[in-house]
Amino acid sequence: MTKAAKLKDFLSGSFIETSVERVLSATGAILPIVFETFQSSATGKRVDIRLEELPGFGMNVFSDGDGWLVLVPKGMALRLTALLRLLLPYYTDAEASPYYLNSPLDEFNEEMFWTPPSVAAIFEDYDSVEQLRRGLERTVFTRPLDPANYWCDIEGMVNIAILYVLMHEIAHITNGHFALREGIERNFALSDFNLSQDDAWRCLELDADQSGTWNFVFLLALEAVTPPFDDKAFTRLAMRAGFAVPALLGLWDHRKKTVGAFKKERYLPPTIRHRVFAEAASLAVAKLMPADHQRVWDALELDGWKRCVLAFHAVTFDLGTQDQPKEKLLWPLGSLVYGGLASNAVLSEIYSEEIDKLKRFRAWRKTLIL
Numbered sequence: 514m515t516k517a518a519k520l521k522d523f524l525s526g527s528f529i530e531t532s533v534e535r536v537l538s539a540t541g542a543i544l545p546i547v548f549e550t551f552q553s554s555a556t557g558k559r560v561d562i563r564l565e566e567l568p569g570f571g572m573n574v575f576s577d578g579d580g581w582l583v584l585v586p587k588g589m590a591l592r593l594t595a596l597l598r599l600l601l602p603y604y605t606d607a608e609a610s611p612y613y614l615n616s617p618l619d620e621f622n623e624e625m626f627w628t629p630p631s632v633a634a635i636f637e638d639y640d641s642v643e644q645l646r647r648g649l650e651r652t653v654f655t656r657p658l659d660p661a662n663y664w665c666d667i668e669g670m671v672n673i674a675i676l677y678v679l680m681h682e683i684a685h686i687t688n689g690h691f692a693l694r695e696g697i698e699r700n701f702a703l704s705d706f707n708l709s710q711d712d713a714w715r716c717l718e719l720d721a722d723q724s725g726t727w728n729f730v731f732l733l734a735l736e737a738v739t740p741p742f743d744d745k746a747f748t749r750l751a752m753r754a755g756f757a758v759p760a761l762l763g764l765w766d767h768r769k770k771t772v773g774a775f776k777k778e779r780y781l782p783p784t785i786r787h788r789v790f791a792e793a794a795s796l797a798v799a800k801l802m803p804a805d806h807q808r809v810w811d812a813l814e815l816d817g818w819k820r821c822v823l824a825f826h827a828v829t830f831d832l833g834t835q836d837q838p839k840e841k842l843l844w845p846l847g848s849l850v851y852g853g854l855a856s857n858a859v860l861s862e863i864y865s866e867e868i869d870k871l872k873r874f875r876a877w878r879k880t881l882i883l
């Protein structure tokens with residue numbers, strides 16, 4: 514298929530269908546590697562992964578008799594595609610730091626939460642994939658895009674983000690989280706480790722993020738490190754991952770949250786999750802890839818994150834000047850309130866506290882297993 518033909522595909526509605534099917538086949542292509550590498554040794558159980566006609570935002574994992582079933586909603590791939598389509602025109606070389614160091618979005622009030630109709634379809638609930646698809650086609654997919662610069666990246670980034678989530682879900686399975694959930698629900702000796710139930714729920718997610726990121730990089734390495742080492746492929750992967758992972762976290766974060774909520778609830782803010790990703794990925798690259806690549810990875814990953822934050826902010830203010838009700842702060846993309854906190858002392862403190870809890874959680878886990 515020529516570039517022009519693919520472009521036509523993309524601009525016509527059929528891109529959505531094609532993209533979902535491609536995500537499915539990309540996911541399918543990953544499976545044998547996942548099984549061989551992690552599953553049989555870690556669990557001795559079968560893991561089925563299926564793309565389903567679900568309009569949701571995230572994957573679901575079920576214990577399925579003698580194995581596991583991971584459901585990947587088509588809605589998730591569609592929403593990611595739409596969000597990247599929204600963000601990528603704002604991909605820019607402009608200096609990002611004024612936005613993410615002192616974001617005007619730092620000061621916000623939940624009452625001001627408001628999503629412009631032109632992008633609401635990405636974040637709304639729908640009963641069916643078809644309904645979601647129609648909602649996106651009427652709104653986000655009518656927004657202008659300069660595909661000459663970006664078109665080929667959207668699908669790749671969606672695939673990367675799906676892989677990231679898949680590795681997160683599989684980490685829940687391989688790290689024995691389903692058994693741990695029972696322990697948390699029964700509040701089994703958590704206080705001996707100075708953990709609340711909500712702390713423990715967040716630790717499950719952090720644990721899955723850390724292990725999942727390791728396996729995610731491992732799979733990227735398999736693609737990039739097939740000898741001879743392909744520097745271009747590696748660079749491209751790092752750039753895509755650097756942008757796609759924060760975009761995904763932003764998608765999930767949209768319906769959340771006040772800055773203080775995670776202190777007492779189960780919620781992990783995206784900047785915390787992003788930092789876990791950045792640190793785990795960096796270590797994994799150092800271990801799994803040729804020398805020097807960690808430096809390149811770190812720079813590109815950080816750059817992708819900055820650009821993603823900048824794009825979230827830019828689209829927020831851009832839409833705000835178009836259709837914002839006067840009494841509302843423009844708030845289409847809630848996650849990036851945390852963008853402004855990402856480098857400051859408050860976030861660092863929260864992050865260290867969470868990592869400290871994760872250590873205590875792992876000590877608690879040992880007492881359950883032994």
Ligand SMILES: [Zn+2]
Pocket residue numbers: 681682685717718721
């Ligand atoms: Zn999870």
